[in-house]
Amino acid sequence: MEALNLLLNRSSFGKLQAPAPNEEELNVIYKAALRAPDHKGLRPWRFLVYRTEAALNKLGNMFLEATIAEEGEVDEAKRQKILNMPHRAPVLIIAIAQYQDSPKVPHIEQAISCGCAVHGMLYALQAQGFAGYWRTGGLAFNNHLKAALDLKVTDEIIGFLYMGTPMVSVVKPDSVETADYFFEQ
Numbered sequence: 001m002e003a004l005n006l007l008l009n010r011s012s013f014g015k016l017q018a019p020a021p022n023e024e025e026l027n028v029i030y031k032a033a034l035r036a037p038d039h040k041g042l043r044p045w046r047f048l049v050y051r052t053e054a055a056l057n058k059l060g061n062m063f064l065e066a067t068i069a070e071e072g073e074v075d076e077a078k079r080q081k082i083l084n085m086p087h088r089a090p091v092l093i094i095a096i097a098q099y100q101d102s103p104k105v106p107h108i109e110q111a112i113s114c115g116c117a118v119h120g121m122l123y124a125l126q127a128q129g130f131a132g133y134w135r136t137g138g139l140a141f142n143n144h145l146k147a148a149l150d151l152k153v154t155d156e157i158i159g160f161l162y163m164g165t166p167m168v169s170v171v172k173p174d175s176v177e178t179a180d181y182f183f184e185q
């Protein structure tokens with residue numbers, strides 16, 4: 001796909017199914033993430049990849065336990081909903097800002113870098129005929145989940161990136177008036 005066409009037409013897609021990107025396609029997606037702008041080259045990120053039934057099930061259990069630890073018992077319907085969350089797509093990547101100590105690079109810049117990495121993965125997905133959806137929600141800020149994932153207290157979950165094949169063709173995004181946001185001075 002031509003570069004500008006991709007940049008101007010990136011679109012998220014929540015309804016995702018198999019096939020997932022194969023090994024080679026995933027590697028392109030990983031490399032796109034690692035080209036994110038990165039002040040001082042700190043590489044302040046880690047990505048946890050879930051793409052087997054067992055891994056997605058395990059993550060669903062972690063989601064459930066972390067929710068119960070935070071909110072108390074949940075009813076059966078909510079329990080099933082939470083267990084199924086990782087199965088919204090065949091591949092799920094948790095993007096984590098793993099902050100490095102740096103006198104020059106505050107945490108916000110490192111979080112932005114990690115966010116840019118997720119953005120890069122969305123582009124690399126779409127360029128290869130796939131789609132993705134970036135989510136956060138309460139679990140991204142749940143310390144019990146962070147502990148279960150072996151994250152440091154200072155690490156932050158920047159997003160859950162769901163990846164797969166869109167169930168219907170990706171819609172062209174609405175056009176936005178550039179003049180509403182850009183002001184020549």
Ligand SMILES: Cc1cc2nc3c(=O)[nH]c(=O)nc-3n(C[C@H](O)[C@H](O)[C@H](O)COP(=O)(O)O)c2cc1C
Nearest residue numbers: 010011012013115133134135136137138158159173
């Ligand atoms: C940090 C971040 C967190 C987000 N979390 C959610 C979320 O939890 N649920 C959701 O529906 N959309 C979430 N979004 C928005 C979607 O990923 C998506 O960008 C939005 O639906 C607009 O679609 P578009 O990307 O095609 O313009 C999040 C976006 C960002 C950048």
